[in-house]
Amino acid sequence: MSSLTVPPEDDTYRSVGYALKRAQQALRAHLDAELRTIGLTTPQYSVLAGLERSESLSNAELARQAFVTPQTMQAIVVGLERDGLVKRAAHPLHGRVLTTNLTQEGRSVVQEAHKIAARAETLVRNAVAPDDPEVIYAALLRIADAMP
């Protein structure tokens, strides 16, 4: 009864968007669980890794690197500072800017996290096989760039 409306497109479950959500959710959950053993979350690891590549980044720069808003990055950095993994100090030349740097402990923790992340990436690449991971990688970035 009451099937006056269009029959539901049951292809929802077949959409690439759906698979994308599933895959990302699973990877994120796995990484969160693994990183938790060393007291990190996935976004926190992402920030620490970014700081390892280039030190003394401002909150705004960190936000752009991670494709999130400055407010979001603010909360993450505050947490990292509370945990003693990063330290912020006023920019020597620019009054308003706070530069963020890894502490000794942050430097140590991120090394452990690298191993965990590398294992996760291996899992992903094995799952992708027999497809070429580079092909999947490129297709995913095209999706990201295609969204208006």
Place this chain on the structure above:
Amino acid sequence: MSSLTVPPEDDTYRSVGYALKRAQQALRAHLDAELRTIGLTTPQYSVLAGLERSESLSNAELARQAFVTPQTMQAIVVGLERDGLVKRAAHPLHGRVLTTNLTQEGRSVVQEAHKIAARAETLVRNAVAPDDPEVIYAALLRIADAMP
């Protein structure tokens, strides 16, 4: 100075996991923005679409369908009920269970949302080209299933 540690593996940006995050984040942001014009969020649309396929689902069933915890689904359903898009009632046979159903307005809103979601899926499939969307779809689901 202080490059006593291992040089950072700058391949972080080349990982499939990174691309996965970028793509999903971009799609989610796009969908959220589009669905916002009709007063929905992406998870809300997901729930409404699920209810359209099969009515009278319990909160626990909805949660399993969406791969989230019952508590998370609880919050979403409460919001949908507040907005008058679904209605919950005690299960006739099972005292504890609350069954959720679409209201007339919910049924109407989900039809609009379907069009928005279909346009987004088209964007994704066009971005994936020249790769076969089905190949990408299958690879993504393999990733989801591979995470322990």
Place this chain on the structure above:
DNA sequence: GATGTAATGTAAGGGCCCTGATATGTCCAG
């Protein structure tokens, strides 16, 4: 029928991510 197990619904608290708004600082054009 009593008891243990499983499933369900909720509450509380934390983290991430967003929009909207505010305050402060730099810098350039006039």
Place this chain on the structure above:
DNA sequence: CTGGACATATCAGGGCCCTTACATTACATC
């Protein structure tokens, strides 16, 4: 030098997602 554009940091509030925890109900097994 002054006004305005622009960048930065931060607050407030909302939504989604999690873990931990608890109370209630259904059911099986004894």
